[in-house]
Amino acid sequence: MxxxxxxxxxxxxxxxxxxxxxxxxxxxxxxxxxxxxxxxSIPFPESNPYSRVKAELGRRLFFDPILSGDRTRSCASCHQPDLAWTDGLRRALGRTGGDMEFHTPSLLNLAWQEGRFGWDGKFRDLEAVAFGPISAPGNMNLSAEEAVRRLSADPGYAAAFAGAFPDPAVTRERIEAALATFERLIVSxxxxxxxxxxxxxxxxxxxxxxxxxxxxxxxxxxxxxxxxxxxxxxxxxxxxxxxxxxxxxxxxxxxxxxxxxxxxxxxxxxxxxxxxxxxxxxxxxxxxxxxxxxxxxxxxxxxxxxxxxxxxxxxxxxxxxxxxTLNAGAASSVAVADIPAAAPKP
Ligand code: HEC
Ligand code: HEC
CATH class of the missing domain: 1.10.760.10 (Cytochrome c-like domain)
Known part of the structure; x- marks a missing residue:
């Protein structure tokens, strides 16, 4: 029929x-x-496979203002979980006031996104995004060297990096890898x-x-x-x-x-x-x-x-x-998925 x-x-x-x-x-x-x-299940790239400890480290970094020069901003200042990982503003707020170039995009479901990141594709992949905001003088204003130095000097982070990677060195690449692993768990x-x-x-x-x-x-x-x-x-x-x-x-x-x-x-x-x-x-x-x-x-x-x-x-x-109908509703709101079913256990 x-x-x-x-x-x-x-x-x-x-x-x-x-x-x-x-x-x-x-x-x-x-x-x-x-x-x-x-x-x-959530897809992870071969070059940065899932592990629970790496994701936990990424979660901690995402919410920690230690990654901004004056320790006042974290990634979550703009990508707020209860606003679908955006900030409610027309355009993002610059460090010294005033609008930044773009509206803050949601970070939902980026694990499934192939190709380049950013509104204009300025970032090669998800890993490559992190030091955009971190080192931008008008945003978090912290150099990669200073970020590595600060995290290495923090006993809690030194231990977390040692747990997430084969050796305890804190590097820019590892900060990027951990943040991206956490971000891939941001699923509607x-x-x-x-x-x-x-x-x-x-x-x-x-x-x-x-x-x-x-x-x-x-x-x-x-x-x-x-x-x-x-x-x-x-x-x-x-x-x-x-x-x-x-x-x-x-x-x-x-x-x-x-x-x-x-x-x-x-x-x-x-x-x-x-x-x-x-x-x-x-x-x-x-x-x-x-x-x-x-x-x-x-x-x-x-x-x-x-x-x-x-x-x-x-x-x-x-x-x-x-x-x-694409809203999960106030009760369930937006969830960060737990350990993905298909991910290998750490
Ligand atoms: C040719 C591809 C294309 C088509 C067709 C299209 N969109 Fe879009 N949509 C986009 C792009 C690209 C943007 C971002 C544009 C920008 O920011 O300048 C966008 C933005 C949006 C946004 C804003 C989301 C945000 O986070 O700001 C909504 C909502 C939306 N589209 C819904 C729709 C609906 C509903 C239709 C059909 C009536 C539609 N789109 C048709 C490509 C498309
Ligand atoms: C001041 C607000 C602000 C802060 C702080 C911030 N972001 Fe963003 N984020 C933005 C804006 C605005 C864009 C769009 C930039 C562009 O397209 O060039 C963006 C884009 C992104 C994207 C690309 C999303 C996509 O769909 O392509 C990712 C991923 C991201 N941010 C992650 C992070 C991480 C990780 C941090 C912390 C290290 C962070 N952001 C800190 C405002 C912010």
Whole structure:
């Protein structure tokens, strides 16, 4: 029975319930739904395999202001666990006040992200990020040499490094490895959407299901926000940046498609993540949907996947209802996963 939804639509009409014409046929929805199955374990690179002691060391470093010059900032000053690992600000706060260049991105589900890191891809891999903020004079303002010296001089850290690595030396590479191992454990908790993907039909509303159809269908969001973490890890101009704010284009000036291109963010736990976009220029999800509805700034670099959508108010509401199913909710909030099932025991 290929047109099951048709029957549901006429039943709903008989009952006087409004239905969106954008609803996808059941087989199509089922195929899309299968694309979002949650992974069973957290992937770790061969070059920096998981161990519990290394992750614990990384956790400690992440929350410790010892990594800032004047000992006032830690990674968690900006990547706050209860704000989906961002900071609630439009753009990050510089050390001496004033806005930094970018909005603080969430750190959820980075273990699944392949390719480069940072809004403009300035970081080669997750390990390479750490000393960006640590040694930036406008951010944590601590040189790698001083970081190594401080941690070596601290008996607690000296012991933790000795436990996590083959010998007790504290090095820049080991600080990076430990922080990245901890960061790969920052995984979003199962949300209503995941229960629906796993087969619980009642886990999300009919509005959210229509929003899911739009997300994958006419609104084309899944062209870039793909898979379980809702990011393709790639760079696109969706029509936001202006002027000198060229994103990936700064590093690849000859590529037209990479001018004003920024990395596709994942879409989990958006409820705690306002403001939005690399420059924090949009204050609400409704404003984000309006931007896509208009199609952003029309220019040669704009992605061919972006075009004006002419969504109705009901369709916009459906997409918002769908995005809301990606929140695990206040009770479970955002969890740092425990020891991943597939990880080798230390
Ligand atoms: C002042 C606030 C602030 C502090 C402190 C900070 N970050 Fe960030 N973080 C940001 C901003 C802003 C960006 C975006 C930078 C860019 O794209 O160039 C970012 C980007 C990142 C990314 C890339 C995420 C992605 O999706 O590509 C990672 C990983 C990260 N930070 C980890 C850390 C770690 C680890 C620390 C501590 C050593 C730290 N941050 C300290 C604000 C901060
Ligand atoms: C061509 C690829 C592409 C398509 C299609 C696309 N997005 Fe995006 N999305 C991105 C990129 C890239 C960004 C970051 C843009 C920036 O900061 O300038 C983004 C940002 C967002 C954000 C803000 C997240 C944050 O952390 O700031 C949301 C929410 C979002 N998109 C939802 C959607 C929805 C809903 C649709 C469909 C209506 C959609 N996107 C279509 C690539 C895409």
């Amino acid at each position: 290929a047109w099951k939804v048709g029957a549901a639509v006429s039943a709903a009409l008989t009952m006087g319930i409004a239905v969106s014409v954008a609803q996808a046929p059941a087989p199509q929805r089922a195929a899309w739904r299968a694309e979002y199955r949650a992974p069973e 908790a199962p949300a209503p959407f995941d229960a629906w993907v796993a087969g619980d039909e009642g886990a999300i509303s009919e509005a959210a299901k229509r929003g899911f159809d739009l997300f994958n269908g006419r609104a084309n969001c899944a062209a870039c926000h793909s898979g379980w973490s809702f990011s393709d890890g790639s760079f696109h101009d969706v029509g936001v940046g202006r002027g000198e704010d060229v994103g990936r284009g700064r590093f690849v000036p000859t590529s037209q498609a990479l001018q004003y291109a920024f990395k596709t963010p994942g879409l989990r736990e958006l409820r705690g993540r306002a403001h939005f976009m690399h420059d924090g220029s949009l204050d609400s999800l409704a404003a984000v949907i309006d931007l896509y509805d208009r199609g952003g700034i029309d220019r040669p670099s704009r992605s061919s996947e972006i075009r004006p959508l002419n969504l109705s108010a009901a369709e916009k509401a459906d997409i918002l209802a769908f995005l809301d």
